[in-house]
Amino acid sequence: MGTRVSLFVTCMVDQLFPQVGMAMADVLERAGYQVDFPENQTCCGQPAFNSGYRAEARTVARHFLDTFESSETIVVPSGSCTAMVVHHFAELFHKEPDTLARAHSLEKRVWEFSTFLTEVAAVEDVGARLDRVVTFHDGCHGLRELGVKDAPRRLLSHVRGLELREMVPAEECCGFGGTFAVKFPELSGAMARTKIEAIERTGAQTVISGDPSCIMQIQGALTRAGSHIGTLHLAEVLASR
Amino acid sequence: MSTEFAQKSHDAMADPKLQLAIYTSTARLKQNRIDAVSPAALPDYQELRAHANAIKKHTIDNLDHYLEVFGRNVAAHGGKVVYCKDGTEVSDFVLNLAKERAAHLIVKSKSMTTEEVDLNERLEHHGLESVETDLGEYILQLAHERPYHIVAPALHMTRYQVADLFERELHAPRETVIEKQTALARSVLRQKFLAADIGISGANFLVADSGAVVIVENEGNARLTTSAPKIHIAVAGIEKVIPRAQDLATFLKLLARSATGQLLSVYTSFLSGPRRAGEIDGPDEFYVVLLDNGRTRLLPDKGKRQSLFCIRCGACLNTCPVYRKIGGHSFPWVYSGPIGAILTPQFMGIQHEPALPFASSLCGACGEVCPVKIDIPKVLLDLRSDVKKSDAREGRNRLEKLGFRAFAWLMTHPPLFEMAGRIGRSMGWPTSRKGPLGAWLSERDLPPLPAHSFREMWRRR
Numbered sequence: 001m002g003t004r005v006s007l008f009v010t011c012m013v014d015q016l017f018p019q020v021g022m023a024m025a026d027v028l029e030r031a032g033y034q035v036d037f038p039e040n041q042t043c044c045g046q047p048a049f050n051s052g053y054r055a056e057a058r059t060v061a062r063h064f065l066d067t068f069e070s071s072e073t074i075v076v077p078s079g080s081c082t083a084m085v086v087h088h089f090a091e092l093f094h095k096e097p098d099t100l101a102r103a104h105s106l107e108k109r110v111w112e113f114s115t116f117l118t119e120v121a122a123v124e125d126v127g128a129r130l131d132r133v134v135t136f137h138d139g140c141h142g143l144r145e146l147g148v149k150d151a152p153r154r155l156l157s158h159v160r161g162l163e164l165r166e167m168v169p170a171e172e173c174c175g176f177g178g179t180f181a182v183k184f185p186e187l188s189g190a191m192a193r194t195k196i197e198a199i200e201r202t203g204a205q206t207v208i209s210g211d212p213s214c215i216m217q218i219q220g221a222l223t224r225a226g227s228h229i230g231t232l233h234l235a236e237v238l239a240s241r
Numbered sequence: 242m243s244t245e246f247a248q249k250s251h252d253a254m255a256d257p258k259l260q261l262a263i264y265t266s267t268a269r270l271k272q273n274r275i276d277a278v279s280p281a282a283l284p285d286y287q288e289l290r291a292h293a294n295a296i297k298k299h300t301i302d303n304l305d306h307y308l309e310v311f312g313r314n315v316a317a318h319g320g321k322v323v324y325c326k327d328g329t330e331v332s333d334f335v336l337n338l339a340k341e342r343a344a345h346l347i348v349k350s351k352s353m354t355t356e357e358v359d360l361n362e363r364l365e366h367h368g369l370e371s372v373e374t375d376l377g378e379y380i381l382q383l384a385h386e387r388p389y390h391i392v393a394p395a396l397h398m399t400r401y402q403v404a405d406l407f408e409r410e411l412h413a414p415r416e417t418v419i420e421k422q423t424a425l426a427r428s429v430l431r432q433k434f435l436a437a438d439i440g441i442s443g444a445n446f447l448v449a450d451s452g453a454v455v456i457v458e459n460e461g462n463a464r465l466t467t468s469a470p471k472i473h474i475a476v477a478g479i480e481k482v483i484p485r486a487q488d489l490a491t492f493l494k495l496l497a498r499s500a501t502g503q504l505l506s507v508y509t510s511f512l513s514g515p516r517r518a519g520e521i522d523g524p525d526e527f528y529v530v531l532l533d534n535g536r537t538r539l540l541p542d543k544g545k546r547q548s549l550f551c552i553r554c555g556a557c558l559n560t561c562p563v564y565r566k567i568g569g570h571s572f573p574w575v576y577s578g579p580i581g582a583i584l585t586p587q588f589m590g591i592q593h594e595p596a597l598p599f600a601s602s603l604c605g606a607c608g609e610v611c612p613v614k615i616d617i618p619k620v621l622l623d624l625r626s627d628v629k630k631s632d633a634r635e636g637r638n639r640l641e642k643l644g645f646r647a648f649a650w651l652m653t654h655p656p657l658f659e660m661a662g663r664i665g666r667s668m669g670w671p672t673s674r675k676g677p678l679g680a681w682l683s684e685r686d687l688p689p690l691p692a693h694s695f696r697e698m699w700r701r702r
Contacts, residue, residue, distance in 0.1 A: 009695050011652070015662045016688055018695035025699075037699050042652040048645050050603060052625030056649035063653045088622075140604035173562050177602025182677035184600055189684025190254050190566050191602065220685030 004034045006071035008064075008110070010081045011043040012212045020212060023239035024077045024113055031121045040067040046084040049092070050178045058092045065089075065102050073120070074110045077235050078211050079142015082112040087145050112142055114151040114210055114234055124154045130240045131161035134232075135204035137195070137218060139211030140173050152210055152234050159237060165202040172198070176217035192221035199229060210234045246594055249571040259397060263568050266396045267559040273502025274556055274610065283498065293491050294614040297550035300483055304540070307449040307482045308531065314452025318514025320527035327534050328358025331476060334530060335360070335441070336367050338472065344369075344438030348430075348470065350456070350463035351375035352443025353391060353553055354478050356575040357534055357588075360441070371441070372433045374462040376426055383410040389569035390577065392500045392555035397568060430462070440466035440524070444477035445552065446492060447529065450485045453513040454529060457496060457506040464510050473524040475512070479531050480549040492552060495612035499554035535588040545620050548583050550613040557607035557617060563600060573597065579607035583620045591627050598624035659696060666690045 005028055009021035025035045045060030064085065068074050076082045089103040117123055136156065142148035156164050175181065175191025182188075195218060199207055207222075209215050212233060219231040253259055278286045300307055312322040325331045338344070347364060349355065349371055361382065364371045373382040377395035381388060383406055388394035395403070400419050407425060408415040416422055442463055446455040454475045456463045467473045483492065497503040516523030539546045558564045558578030569577035573594040574585040582597050598621045607617040632638045651658050670687050671678055681687065693701075 011658075014695040015665075016691065018691050018693060018698050021695040022698060022702075037696070039696065040655045042655055042658050045649075045652070048648060050622065050625070051641075051645065052599075052622075052627075052629035053642070053645040053649075054626050054629075056645045059649040060652045140602070140606070144605035144609055171606070173602045173604035173606070175562070175602055177604070179677075180599065180602045182680040183596075184250075185680040185683045186251060186254060187563065187566055187600070188602070191562050192685065194562070216688055217685065219688060220681070223686040224684065 003032075003073070004036060005073045005075050005116075006068060007035060007037050008041055008044075008068065008074050008076045008081070009037070010076065010078050010212065012216070013077055014041075016216070017212050017233065020077050020233040020235050023233065024075065024235040026239045027117070027126055027235055028075060028121075030126060031117065031123050033121070036071075038067050038071060042067075044081045044084045045092075046081060046088075047178055049084065049088055054092065061085075061089050061092050061103075062099065065099065065106060068106065068109075069102070072109060073116075074106075075113055075116045076110060077113045077233060078213070079112050079139045079146055079148050080211050080213060082110055083141040083145035085110045112146055112148055112151075112210065114155055115146065115148055117238075118151040118154055125158035126155065126238045128158070128238045128240055129160040129162075130237055132206050133163045133165060133202075133204050134206045134208050134237075135165050135167050135199055135202040137167070137174060137199075137207055137209040137211075137214055138171055139209060139214045140171075142210055143171060148210065152208075155234070155238060156208070159240075162237070165204055167198040167202055169198065174214045174217045176213050178213070181217060188217075189221065192217055193225070196221055196225060196227065200227070205229060207231045208234055208237055243573070243594055243596065246571060246573060246596055246600075250567040250600075253568040253571055254566055258399070259568065260566075262397050262399060263565055266390075266393060267565050270393070270501060270555070271559040274499055274559065275502075277498035277502040277504065283494070289491055289495055290612055290614050293495055293552075293612060294550065296483060296488050296491065297613050298547070301480065301540070301546060301549050304479065304482070307484055308479060310449040310484075311447050311452060311482050311529075314450065315514065315527075315529055316452075318452050318527075319517070320452070320514040320529060322529045322531060324531050325533065327532075328360065328363065331355075331358055331360060331530055331532060332363035332367075334528075335364060335439070335474060336369070338474075338528075339364075339369055339439060342438065342472065344472070346433065346437045347371040347439045347441055348433050348437040348466050349373050349378075350440070350442045350458065350466040351378050351394070352441070352476055353388070353575060354443050354532055354534075355441065355476050356388060358532070360476070372430070372437075374430050374433070374466055375458070375460060376423060376462075379426055379430065380406065383407075387570065387575060390555055390558055391553050391580070392558075397570070434465045434469045437466075437470040439472045439474060440468075440470040441474045441476060442467050444475045444481050444529070445496065446489060447477055447482040447531075448486050448489065448511075449482055451511075451513060453486070453511045455489060456510045456512065457493070457508065458510075459501075459503075459507040461508055464508055467510065467512055468522045468524065471524055472526045472528070473512070473515075474528045474530060476530045476532060478549075479533060479536055480551075496552055496554055499556040499610065499612040539587050545583075545587060545623055547615050548580075548587060548620055550615050551580055551584070552613055553580075554612055556610040556612065560606045560610045562602070562604065562606070567600075579617045579621075580615075583615075583617055583624065586624050586627075591624065591631050595628045595632075598628060659694065662694050663697075666692070666694070 045057040049057035093099040175188040389397040404417045515527040564578040
């Protein structure tokens with residue numbers, strides 16, 4: 001029996017991209033962890049927080065705190081949801097000392113998937129194989145709020161058969177931005193098209209990202225543009241044989 | 242969202258020539274900045290940012306003190322500080338002075354602060370001639386437009402558009418070579434400098450311990466504006482004060498690099514007081530107008546008042562994927578881009594354009610490049626919360642509020658969350674093209690719905 005980790009698969013993976021959660025569990029188990037899934041989990045509250053609804057975000061965040069109270073380590077297949085917990089829970093509860101203490105305790109236990117593998121599990125080669133030319137899209141919150149940049153690349157560098165070609169420019173937003181995508185659809189769509197142009201210039205067959213929401217935006221725009229370029233979550237790549 | 246903001250954003254995105262102009266100009270400025278602050282070019286960049294942030298924080302925390310010190314030191318050099326609460330007070334001050342001194346012609350160097358209060362329009366309304374002397378600002382004055390960008394005001398115009406404008410307004414033969422356009426503008430402006438009664442400038446920094454106004458520029462027009470006419474008036478926001486001359490070592494290193502990628506601007510002028518006995522250059526009278534115009538309203542909020550740290554470098558505009566799509570004129574006030582999105586609601590009131598703090602994907606690129614480390618995404622989030630509180634008080638957007646209450650309720654009832662998902666998947670994506678779903682589908686496809694949720698798959702595993 002290895003060390004136990006809890007999955008927070010995020011509401012989006014739970015409802016729309018379950019294969020990402022399964023792949024993440026698979027990779028973690030192969031890395032020697034015993035994986036559990038606290039069934040009460042739902043969402044981190046970010047949609048409400050980013051839309052200005054702090055009270056509603058607090059309600060959901062409190063539920064998250066309760067759900068993962070007894071989890072020692074929590075692994076998340078999203079930089080954005082991880083950043084919400086790690087950076088913004090404290091802000092939500094700054095007037096509630098007891099809850100704030102719980103939020104601070106949680107911050108240290110929540111890990112973005114790729115960083116968990118490289119920093120905690122200390123593995124880079126998970127034994128994956130994928131014969132494909134790919135490019136990697138950095139999710140903004142993971143990149144800028146958590147500093148996730150090298151971890152996914154180090155992991156990808158060990159995937160057999162895989163060739164990574166970086167986008168230029170690499171660090172530009174795909175235009176998702178949560179409710180921004182539907183409040184400003186034209187603007188969000190224009191940003192996605194700029195992203196797609198950068199993707200196409202690499203000649204990659206597949207775009208990989210560590211964030212399901214970016215994947216939904218990029219895949220949605222690729223399909224709409226009639227492109228044959230596909231998307232995969234990093235966990236799916238690392239789980240492939 | 243106001244229809245004006247939506248319409249202007251749409252028009253900018255639908256104009257391929259404009260898109261190209263914005264994209265290439267900002268890309269160049271962006272890359273110049275990246276090169277100038279790279280570890281090889283500026284190894285202590287991050288330390289400088291942290292230091293600049295600490296100085297700004299300390300100064301804004303003690304603003305009253307440093308303004309007093311600054312005022313005393315300006316007076317000691319024979320200058321005068323004038324406090325103005327708004328644009329009317331600024332123009333009244335200039336108009337009275339012009340009347341007393343029988344002045345008619347004013348030359349101006351670039352100043353976003355005077356743009357805030359429409360100073361040119363106010364002065365011209367009272368019969369004074371006020372001429373912008375920065376090339377970009379001069380072009381815009383002829384075109385009757387607002388600055389498109391904090392640092393590069395005419396960034397959106399091509400040289401062909403400038404050629405048409407000069408031909409029409411200056412009655413000169415059409416000229417499309419940029420150097421020749423510049424020479425043409427210079428020949429007009431030189432005469433204005435020589436004849437001007439008053440020079441009005443902005444200020445990049447007000448140095449408290451030396452009573453100096455510091456101006457950085459590339460064209461030399463600010464130096465002429467502040468030294469050729471008999472009267473110099475510097476108009477500055479009260480937040481421009483910094484404690485000590487030595488702090489400039491930090492700020493000057495950051496400002497030009499962040500703005501244009503230059504190590505220093507071509508001209509850095511330190512102006513402290515009128516011409517003294519024995520000096521050849523300089524004005525007879527020296528005034529510093531310290532403008533509030535809403536700034537003191539920001540002070541009580543210890544989080545959001547970091548917005549006042551801004552040194553107007555424009556780096557956040559160049560790196561912002563939203564600014565680079567919708568451009569400067571879509572923004573509802575003189576300040577555009579991420580900094581405009583946080584300054585405008587605080588200066589003009591949250592309901593001036595309530596959509597503004599939401600017109601961001603919160604990608605964080607702005608905060609990453611800010612030389613004084615303003616946490617722009619955090620301020621945007623705080624402003625979003627302020628908008629929703631204001632909406633709730635006034636009964637606006639009730640349906641959205643209800644939606645998020647339902648969201649919070651569902652997310653705290655896991656069995657119902659699961660059931661809602663299962664029902665949703667069994668029904669498929671709604672076919673109605675209205676609401677958020679329609680907005681999504683207007684630009685993108687939806688992912689195919691999976692047969693089962695993760696939790697269902699996990700149980701069966």
